[in-house]
Amino acid sequence: MVTPPEVSPTGIRFEDIEKRYGGLYALRRVSFEVAQGECVVLAGRNGSGKTTLLRIAARLVRPSSGQLSFPGAAGGSGSAAKNTGFVAHAIMAYDELTAEENLLLFARLLGTSQPAKRVEELLREVGLFERRDSLVRTFSRGMRQRVAIARALLHAPSVLLLDEPSTGLDPQGTSWLTETLRRMRDARCTILMSVHGETELSALATRAIRLDSGAVVADTRTGASFRSILTFADA
């Protein structure tokens, strides 16, 4: 079962965020707020800045300028960062460890209560319980993605950041992920995810933001413009 967030929901606020790599702007004055319990999709072409923005939200990359904060976070931004689950492009798990060893390691690092029980629960949830003793190295792309998702959900985070999370998943896997995220959203977990095009996952979102060349060029909540942001119909 997907566990609802252990801490009170937290929002994410980007204020004038810029990221430069030398003379290249990855993000230009990005400002928006994801409210507590909101599910937002980030759309945009390759290189538009989605991944950089998600990595800044995960506090893995420091912005060149601007402010990132987590409104409503009990214990301040530092604590909010530790209550963040992040699914990135890479699976962020060790190839030389088994699925169970990987999840147990991260559960212990995150201070999850009853780590063994939580790991077993998640392995069943993502459909890898039978393969729990296999090295991650031997997994298919989809199975590796399931490990990545399970790792992000270990500590029942109040903020979920997902970078194209359905990559490598088969239709059943995508449906499972959609249902999981739906339950997380309904439990007031704040979700910010990047997607490509209109997908099963994007249907969960109540708001879509499009980035182009590192800047927010569209931000809408419902209706036809929501679809056009995802499908680039208005681009």
Added chain:
Amino acid sequence: MSLFSNTTALLGKELRTEFRSRELLTTTIVFILIVLVLFSFTFDPTSDESRRFGPGLLWLAFLFAASLMLQPCFLREQTNDTLDALRLSVADPFAIFLAKLAANTLFLLVTELLLLPVFAMMYNVKVLPVLHWVILVFFLGSLGVSIAGTALSAISAQARMRELLLPLLLLPLLTPILVASTEVTIALLDRSPYVQWKGIGFLGVFDVVFLTTLWLFGEYLLEE
């Protein structure tokens, strides 16, 4: 408490992955063995000559081997971006360094102790009467090498010429350890062995200073 529990969990991971692959230990042991054998051809290892040159050669071999051993320390974390996962999970990033340097110290120490009898036999020196002191010097020296090496490995892993950068940065930085460890080992292998406290004190201070620096600034080394 979380620093301790995070460090032990990560140390467990380091040991498990190494003992599963045995990549580092095997390579390092073979490398040191080759260096010791090659060095032994360059002079006639009579007892007096060995006492003079042996410890220096031994520590040089350890340093070269360490620069090989420390290279994959942070490079391994780049394969699946696992360093990001660690940064998101640990309460204190120092735990990542502590676990890695503890594992590196342990691997180096195991390698050194396994090769000590080979060195004693090939270079015709008696180490048994001063074994406990030799182990202390090995420990302090290996700890210093591991602290500096782990920090530099984190830096070089993000650089473009990473394979070349680590030895280039590491070997000059470790010169003081090489000199102090060699002098202490020479004194211990003397005809009338004695403990050179000045050298041991220097190694201890080196370890404390570098460990404190790593504790203070280590977090910045992990950032992109």
